[in-house]
Amino acid sequence: MKELEKEILEKGIIINSEIVKIDSFLNHQINIELFMKIAQHFKKHFGDRKVDKIMTIETSGIALAFAAALEFKTKNLVFAKKNKSAITGDNVYKSEVYSFTKKKTNTITIDKMYVQPGENILIVDDFLAAGSAGCGLIDICRQAGANVVGFAVAVEKSFQGGRKKIEDLGVKVYSGASIKSIENGTIIFDHH
């Protein structure tokens, strides 16, 4: 989508050939209108399918998941937790997720009460890079017997292979913007 590509080009700060910092509107400060527009694009793409619930992973997927839940008019969203809290029970689905930016493996969890067999779930996240988080969420849905409708992300870095991993699991991917490469200070997009 053009608005998101424009925002990335105007406000993105290129750190190196793999990282562009876009936390002024995506995952530290959040641009509300842009998020609603991204959610509208999700709806345009997946709107012909039944979606009962939006699923994401803390932290930075939550705001976009909320926007998507409004757009798809789902009753609830659920977010996977990276750390057990004092009141997390043992009645949880778990999956192992490796974070490349933090260089560690997290066990992500969702309470079994909040993913039901047969539920139609759209997974939403801010970024798709290597695809680990997405694979972990799909794994949890399948443990629960829920149906994964698709995987919708704001920004994809297509050179990091995440899309193929998700698609190999039989899940359709949509990204608002797809970064093909970051070379010599220039961001190149591709259009799936």
Add this chain to the structure above:
Amino acid sequence: MKELEKEILEKGIIINSEIVKIDSFLNHQINIELFMKIAQHFKKHFGDRKVDKIMTIETSGIALAFAAALEFKTKNLVFAKKNKSAITGDNVYKSEVYSFTKKKTNTITIDKMYVQPGENILIVDDFLAAGSAGCGLIDICRQAGANVVGFAVAVEKSFQGGRKKIEDLGVKVYSGASIKSIENGTIIFDHH
């Protein structure tokens, strides 16, 4: 607000005299319509004041902050981070926050770019207990020379003293529901 008190009574699971688990609608699974209603109550309470930006802290404040940003029609929200990420710069405001549930002190940070002098900021969170997170966010706003319009939370546990700490800093507090006590399996609300 009655809807929120009703939801707490119907779905809350009392863990002990200090903790009621309400993660089926507040901070693991999230009830979208209820969050929009809570945000409308925030607007009713603080709507006569100019609000330029919503501020919260990761993780569980983010969804409610998004709902509030829609209601107050702010361009952005910003959330404080509890852990430095790979691309967090050094150009940040910091404050020390003690978490009673996790029994540790976190240094919370916000990039200086995202809190501007003179900005009118409404702080939003899911829970007000001892008030540490709220005090940390107010501290950051004041370091930046921003104006704190108020502190709006979904659920307050008034027996844990957070409201007084926030009010002692000269900031008005609004909570959607205020739990006065949890005794013999019964939740008692008070109405400020």
